[in-house]
Structure formats: structure tokens, C-alpha cells
Amino acid sequence: MSAVNVTDTREADDVVTSATDAAVNTISNAVSSAAQSYHHGDLRTALLNAAAKRLSEHGVDSLSLRKLAEDAGVSRTAPYHHFKDKSALLSAIAAKGFSDWHSTAKRIFEQEDKTPSARFREFVCEYVGYAAANPEMYELMFGRTIWQNNAATGDLKDVAFPCFQFQVTMTKFWQNKGLLPDNQDALRLAQVTWGTLHGIARLLIDGIYADSSHIQEMCDCAADLFMQASNKV
Amino acid sequence: MSAVNVTDTREADDVVTSATDAAVNTISNAVSSAAQSYHHGDLRTALLNAAAKRLSEHGVDSLSLRKLAEDAGVSRTAPYHHFKDKSALLSAIAAKGFSDWHSTAKRIFEQEDKTPSARFREFVCEYVGYAAANPEMYELMFGRTIWQNNAATGDLKDVAFPCFQFQVTMTKFWQNKGLLPDNQDALRLAQVTWGTLHGIARLLIDGIYADSSHIQEMCDCAADLFMQASNKV
DNA sequence: ACTTTATCTTGACACCGTCAACATAGCCTT
């Protein structure tokens, strides 16, 4: 009865292919661990992958748990065994984004062969460029969807805060190198410089009074502005 | 049959108060023009008022057409006779926000009795202060909800663009007064300075690595930064 | 072998935006 029941519930409308599917499963199980038996095998990552795909292709707004479940070939409520709710799933995606960005930032910052000034300029461009190139991911990472009401998961904070903190570290370095004014508190200055990049990114992403064809000019202008401010009178 | 039908559909469960309601209507009609007859009288503004209230109290996310309709004492689909869709209603609210902000900005900018420097500093504080004091309205005005996919109404653009343009006008003025570096293109500089304010505002509103207790310090830091940049070497 | 536990399933509920079809009432024309 049990075997019949499985076929009934999952493939009642397609008995022919079920045998084939089973065979494929055996192979793909060994290779990619993507099972199609009653228990999925690695639904969590399957959901995250599907979400990342949908996110970049159709935007954060059209991300529904039900669609993701369908993508993963699983019933609507299955995701709830891996994520507390939708917000938790979004947080998990954003966490990966922060992790990636943190690496990128570090890589740029630690290029010993380039002058601090060049690295600073590159960082500005890369930041805005990343946002413009991955608008939906940026929106998710730095948008209210996740952060409002302190809805962020503990896991997310664990990844995001070091990322924020790094901004302060870099700011201090640039202050020491004379690229940024050292008559300002490092934390405030970090908030303001980051705010500038964040603001430009958001204006670009949301299409408010800024066009992607002007990214380079805007970044240059911002970098000039900051570095000019450090040239004492 | 018609009178009976009205009572049936609208107050079938409360025949007792219907007479009282009618009496009240006669009065309130003369005074506040808020009718409760079959035709509401001024549903459009009633909806906008209800929306503004809900917006500030419960946030943009919990704004549903159905709730607004209920607030206005009207059926779910009635709003569709006044707004094409939900987005149009949100645009209308945002339009009022832009109109208000534009006035505020002008008022600050045109204070002849204060020095340009003082006005600049005040503008920075007022901008961020407005955002922090009206987070939901700010989110609506400058958030992706309205602007993404070029979904903004023509009416909205008509109000918002002059508001954006004013930012450039002010920037030029401050450049002329030597408060902002004049070796930068006014449009770019306006985008960057505005971006800074926008970014700070968003970080504050979304609660990302910035706390409302530091608003003043952050504004001062930003203003210092910009004005320092104009002091040539 | 038995039980526990993790995982997945269907069913159900309360929302939501929106369309279609119909009802009402105020206004305009004749």
C-alpha cells in the first residue's frame, strides 16, 4: 500500500515516466545528491539555489515560497521544515551575498601593489558597480525587506555585521593614509562615506534621477569629493 | 423596491441604527461633506486620508486597498473607480509627500537672513530629519515600490521631478557661494550630495548600522565633509 | 524490532489585487 500511495500522491497523472524517473534518480543520487524520493535529500540548498536564480531573473518581489517549492519539485509547505518563514529564507540568501561581498571588499582593500588612493577609488567603483550589476541581490541585502523591525536572523547578523565593521576598518586606514579627513570620528565618517555609496547605489537601482550610464562619473565625483576634503587648508 | 434593496445590501444586520445613521448623514453632509449614502461624496480624498493615516501608523507594507475601502466605509472594489490600481493610489500619496517636501526645501533654502553656510547645514539636517521622522512616507516616496519598472504615474513625475531638479539648483548656488567644490559638474555633484543624504536616511530608516541617536553627528559630519572639500589646497 | 525524529504531504484559512457584471443616483438633454 505504501508504494502505491507514493505513486498516487506524487505522480498520479504520469505513471509512464515514473519508472524512468526512478532510474534517473538512482544515477543523479550518486552524482549530484538530488533525490526525488519522498525525502528530497538536500532541499535546503535546492531552495536557496532556486531562490538565487529567481531573484536575479525576476526580482525579489516575485519570490514566493510556493514557486520555490515547485522549482524544487516539492509541496508548498515543505520549505517550512528548513526555514522558519519566508523572511528566514530571504535572510539566508542575503547572508551568502554579504559573505561574497565581504570577500570582494577584502580583496580590493588588500592589493598591496596598488596605492591606497587607487584602492580607494577602485573600492568606490566596485561597490556601486556591484550594486548596479546585482540590483536584486543588493536590494535584498540592504533593503528594508530584511532589516525592518529587527527581523534579521541571528545568522544573518553574524555575517553582515563584520561586513559593516570592515567599512570602519577601511575608513580608519584611509584616514591614516591622509585620503580621508582625520578630524572626524572614524565611525561617523564610515557611516557617511558608506551612506554616500549606498545612496548612489539606491538611486541607480531604483532609477531615481540617476542613470547607469553615469556610474563612472558619479563614482569619480564621489571619490574626488572625499579625497578633496582631506586636503587641509 | 429600491429603498428596501439599499437597506438589504448595506445594513441588513442592523436595521435599528439605519434611521439614526440617516439623520447623522444629513448633518455631517452639511458640515463635512462626508456622505454615507450610496454615493460616498468624496471617496478619493477619503481614501487618501485613510492611506496617509495607515501609512504613518502601520507602514507601507500593511497598506491594502481592501482595508482602505473598509476605513472609508465602502466596498472592496470601490477604490478602482478613483485609482487605476494600487500603485496609482500609492503614487498619489507620494505626490503629496513630494509637494510638501518641495515646499519645506524651498523655505529652508530661501531664508535670506541666514548665511548660505547655515542654510546648507540646516538643509542637511532637515532632509535626514524629515526622513527619520516620516520613515514610511520617505520609504514610499523614494523607495522602489513606486519607481521600479518605471511604474510611476505621470502625475507623480510631474511633482517629483521639479523636486529633484531643485536639488541641482541648490547645488549650483552652493557651488557659487564656495560651499561646494566648483570643479565638479553640478549635476554629478547634486547626485552625489543627494545620494549621501539619501543613503544616510536609508541606513537610518532601515536600521542598518546607524542609530537615530546619532543623526545630528552624522549630519554634521556629512556637512563638514562637503564644505571641507571646497576649501582649495 | 520498536520508537523516535526529520522530512514531506494534503487540507484549510485568511488575506491580497483585480476583473466582470450589475445597481444606483445624479446630471443633461429633450
Next chain:
DNA sequence: AAGGCTATGTTGACGGTGTCAAGATAAAGT
């Protein structure tokens, strides 16, 4: 004044959403 036009209201219905509850299944531990 009578009759129709149009603006504005109404209910009904559809497909979509997140989420809970209760039951089915399989794997893992005893």
C-alpha cells in the same frame, strides 16, 4: 418632467500569497 448617460457604488469570482494543523513516510537510533 421623462428618459438616457455617466459616474460611482455593489457583490461574486479567480488566482495568488504565507502559514498553520494533522497525517504519511522514511531514516536513524535504541
